[in-house]
Amino acid sequence: ESSAKQDFIRQIVREDLACGKHAAIRTRFPPEPNGYLHIGHAKAICLDFGIAAEFGGACNLRLDDTNPAKEDPEYVRAIQEDVRWLGFDWHDLRHASDYFEVFYLAAEKLIRQGDAFVCDLTPEQVREYRGTLTEPGRNSPWRDRSVEENLDLFRRMRAGEFPDGARTLRAKIDMASGNMNLRDPALYRIKKVAHQNTGDAWPIYPMYDFAHSLSDAIEGITHSLCTLEFEDHRPLYDWCVDKVDLAGHPELLAPLLAKGFPNEAGKPRQIEFSRLNFNYTVLSKRKLLALVEDGLVDGWDDPRMPTLQGIRRRGYTPSALRLMVDRVGISKQNSLIDVSVLEGALRDDLDAHAPRRMAVIDPLRLVIVNLPEGHEETLRFANHPKDESQGEREVPFSRELWIEREDFEEVPPKGFKRLTLGGDVRLRGAGIVRCDEAVKDADGRVVELRCTLDPDSRPGMEGANRKVKGTLHWVSARHAVPATIRLYDRLFSVPDPDDSSDGKSYREHLNPDSCRVVHGYVEPAAAAAAPEQSFQFERLGYFVADRYDHRAEAPVFNRSVTLRDTWSA
Ligand code: ATP
Ligand code: MG
Ligand code: MG
Numbered sequence: 001e002s003s004a005k006q007d008f009i010r011q012i013v014r015e016d017l018a019c020g021k022h023a024a025i026r027t028r029f030p031p032e033p034n035g036y037l038h039i040g041h042a043k044a045i046c047l048d049f050g051i052a053a054e055f056g057g058a059c060n061l062r063l064d065d066t067n068p069a070k071e072d073p074e075y076v077r078a079i080q081e082d083v084r085w086l087g088f089d090w091h092d093l094r095h096a097s098d099y100f101e102v103f104y105l106a107a108e109k110l111i112r113q114g115d116a117f118v119c120d121l122t123p124e125q126v127r128e129y130r131g132t133l134t135e136p137g138r139n140s141p142w143r144d145r146s147v148e149e150n151l152d153l154f155r156r157m158r159a160g161e162f163p164d165g166a167r168t169l170r171a172k173i174d175m176a177s178g179n180m181n182l183r184d185p186a187l188y189r190i191k192k193v194a195h196q197n198t199g200d201a202w203p204i205y206p207m208y209d210f211a212h213s214l215s216d217a218i219e220g221i222t223h224s225l226c227t228l229e230f231e232d233h234r235p236l237y238d239w240c241v242d243k244v245d246l247a248g249h250p251e252l253l254a255p256l257l258a259k260g261f262p263n264e265a266g267k268p269r270q271i272e273f274s275r276l277n278f279n280y281t282v283l284s285k286r287k288l289l290a291l292v293e294d295g296l297v298d299g300w301d302d303p304r305m306p307t308l309q310g311i312r313r314r315g316y317t318p319s320a321l322r323l324m325v326d327r328v329g330i331s332k333q334n335s336l337i338d339v340s341v342l343e344g345a346l347r348d349d350l351d352a353h354a355p356r357r358m359a360v361i362d363p364l365r366l367v368i369v370n371l372p373e374g375h376e377e378t379l380r381f382a383n384h385p386k387d388e389s390q391g392e393r394e395v396p397f398s399r400e401l402w403i404e405r406e407d408f409e410e411v412p413p414k415g416f417k418r419l420t421l422g423g424d425v426r427l428r429g430a431g432i433v434r435c436d437e438a439v440k441d442a443d444g445r446v447v448e449l450r451c452t453l454d455p456d457s458r459p460g461m462e463g464a465n466r467k468v469k470g471t472l473h474w475v476s477a478r479h480a481v482p483a484t485i486r487l488y489d490r491l492f493s494v495p496d497p498d499d500s501s502d503g504k505s506y507r508e509h510l511n512p513d514s515c516r517v518v519h520g521y522v523e524p525a526a527a528a529a530a531p532e533q534s535f536q537f538e539r540l541g542y543f544v545a546d547r548y549d550h551r552a553e554a555p556v557f558n559r560s561v562t563l564r565d566t567w568s569a
Contacts, residue, residue: 005054007330009047009271013055013223025057025222026091026264029083030064030212033075033196035285036300036307037082039321039342043276046325047225049088058091060219065097066211068195076196078300082308087318096215097197101255103206104158106214106244107169107187109252111150115243116187117143118153119170126168129175130183136176137183143172157190160203164190171210173239181236185209209233213240213268217247218256220264227275228334234270241267274334276325278342279495281306282506287498296507297491303558304491304514314488315534315544315560320349339490343561350534350542350560355383355390358428358473359537359557361485361520363402365448365477368433370455371399376478379459381429393525396479397430402521403474404539408449410438417470419449426471428538431464432457473538480521483555485543487516527555534560 016022029048031037037045052059061083065071083090110116119142121129131137145153154169156162169188177183187210192203206214213236216224230237246252246265253263277283282291283306291297291305300307303314311321324345328337376398383390407418407425419425424434432454439448456463491514497506526535529545529552537543541562549556 005326008332009223009225009273009330010051010054012271013051016222017055022222025052025055026059026220027052027057027223027225028060028062028094028216028219028221029090030062030096030215031079032064032067032070033072033079034067034070035075035289036078036309038283038285038288038306038308039278039311039324040276040283040306041082042086042308042321043325043328044225044227045083045086045088046322047273047330049083049086049090051223051225052091053088057222059088060092060094060221061090062094062096062215062219064208064212064215065095065195065197066206066208068191068193068205071196073196078309082312085308085312085318086321092219094215094219095197096211097195098259098261099211099215099218099256100198100202100206102218102246102252103211103214105252105255106246107154107206107210108151109249110171110187110243111154111169112147113243114147114172116150116169116171117145118150118157119143119168119184119186120166121168123165126186130180131175133180139175140170140184143184154188157188157204158202160192162190164192166190169204171236171239173236179232179235181209181233182239185236209236210240213237213270214244214246216268216270217241217244217265218253220266221268222266224268224270226270226272228272228332229275230270231272234272237270272332273330274332276328277334277336278306278339279336280339280490280492280497282492282497287506291507294507296510303486303488306491312532313544313547313558315350315542315558316346317349317353317534319353320346323349336496340565343565346561347542347563350536352387354534354536354542355393356381356385356538357523357526357535358395358475359483359485359520359522359526359540359543360402360404360473360475360480361487361518361540362405363521364405364408364446366401366403366433366474367448367450368399368401368453369436369450370452373399375399376476379429395429395523395525396476398476398478400477401427401474402477402480403427403449403472405446407470407472408435408438408446410446418472419470424454424468426457426468428471428473429459430474431455431459432466432468473540475521475523477521479524481524481527481553481555483520483522483527483557484549485518485520486546486556486558487518488559489514489516522555522557526557528552529555536563539563 027048049059119140168186170184173182301309379395380392412420433451437450438446493511494509497509534544542560543557546556
């Protein structure tokens with residue numbers, strides 16, 4: 001089976017299967033559990049899991065936990081939840097730390113082959129010896145240690161005999177290479193920090209390139225998809241895979257096989273694609289962490305955050321994110337995508353699927369004087385104008401309603417199509433009213449509109465089709481449920497918050513109006529929503545019942561996105 005999508009990675013996979021290079025493909029999604037996943041990761045997840053599914057392969061979720069200082073089990077749990085939420089499931093859940101014994105045996109093999117050495121240079125000296133882009137580096141004075149001495153020192157590093165940073169294990173490649181990554185890169189460092197998975201078992205930890213390439217080889221990953229910044233690392237990736245040759249040396253896998261892992265070792269191929277970046281936000285776990293720690297947002301799942309937890313709470317749907325990823329496409333061209341692509345995908349998804357409801361966020365009382373006191377009736381509204389399968393709901397109607405304050409103007413500006421003193425307007429699904437009087441308080445503020453309902457304009461009557469300028473949404477004052485409504489907007493007010501050429505850091509570009517909380521009313525059928533249910537509130541936008549705070553008796557809705565793009569318009 002194969003996908004209809006035609007990007008260059010799927011093309012490679014298709015060819016590799018057609019020529020028999022692989023009987024089945026295997027991919028992995030390898031997040032480091034040092035923060036929450038963000039919308040950039042959604043691209044990698046859709047690609048890694050999507051390709052495996054489309055081509056009948058398998059995708060592992062691998063927690064790339066080789067850097068113990070910044071990692072936390074809270075992140076591990078959230079990552080799993082986010083991947084599942086996006087609609088994917090993993091073949092195997094692995095931790096790079098599952099492979100620490102194998103990495104260690106692989107390092108000893110490199111030492112015995114003369115491909116790695118223990119180096120005593122300090123970090124500053126290592127930098128000095130490395131050279132520059134235009135100048136070759138110099139060999140470490142420790143580069144020619146004997147295999148025996150290297151083995152002895154490396155074993156003592158492993159035994160915890162030396163302090164942090166005292167020594168490293170380095171690959172012996174080429175200090176004159178034009179690729180800085182090949183100038184005898186470190187493979188292991190000493191770091192006496194407890195690890196969330198292995199505890200105090202290891203005083204040394206493998207470096208990213210070594211651990212990542214070998215993890216891919218161990219799991220039999222056929223296509224190791226990563227972002228463009230790793231393109232320059234690919235020669236080192238290949239060097240590690242080839243020099244260790246796990247597929248040809250099953251004895252290195254013994255510690256894993258003993259723990260019941262299968263032998264799936266192979267030779268992976270790394271393929272790079274461009275990162276997903278959006279304007280009006282930052283997509284770096286470090287910066288997102290700073291926003292949380294400095295209290296500039298209400299946690300990782302603040303609905304303004306670009307984390308998957310955040311945008312989920314904002315009302316983004318998994319299908320909208322998958323649609324966004326498809327629209328952005330896969331290429332090797334780094335680019336900044338306009339956030340309207342993200343918002344547009346959500347609008348299109350919710351327009352097609354979200355039921356319609358009525359809510360009023362800035363209420364003004366409207367009394368229909370020609371209906372008797374206590375009058376009430378039940379109207380039937382379609383849940384979705386373009387999808388009959390969504391059925392109908394009951395909407396209570398009565399003598400006193402709430403309408404939107406901005407839908408009335410005593411002195412209407414030119415072109416105003418809503419309600420004015422003496423003017424007519426249609427109340428959605430109920431009939432046409434004329435405003436006879438605007439009641440004011442002592443400050444001259446309008447507090448109530450007194451209107452007459454045209455009895456011939458009720459639904460189903462011949463006068464119902466009479467042409468009037470505007471149609472307003474409303475809720476019945478007696479039946480509507482008071483609701484907290486959070487009007488979210490973009491977190492940053494400038495397109496490139498990371499651009500510090502004006503001397504300002506991204507945190508000085510926060511949009512002061514990114515969250516406005518108002519108290520309004522929703523119709524009963526909206527109040528009864530389950531948490532995370534999305535609606536179009538007619539004329540207002542798309543809203544979601546808050547995942548954590550919403551209750552039927554005390555509804556809380558978050559605005560997911562406005563009906564139209566008001567930023568670029
Ligand atoms: P950050 O810079 O935010 O910390 P990262 O790249 O360090 O991100 P990882 O946990 O290492 O985050 O990422 C896991 C996988 O997701 C990697 O394969 C990485 O290439 C991919 N990924 C991360 N950010 C993006 C992005 N913006 N667009 C596409 N893929 C991404
Ligand atoms: Mg990374
Ligand atoms: Mg990172």
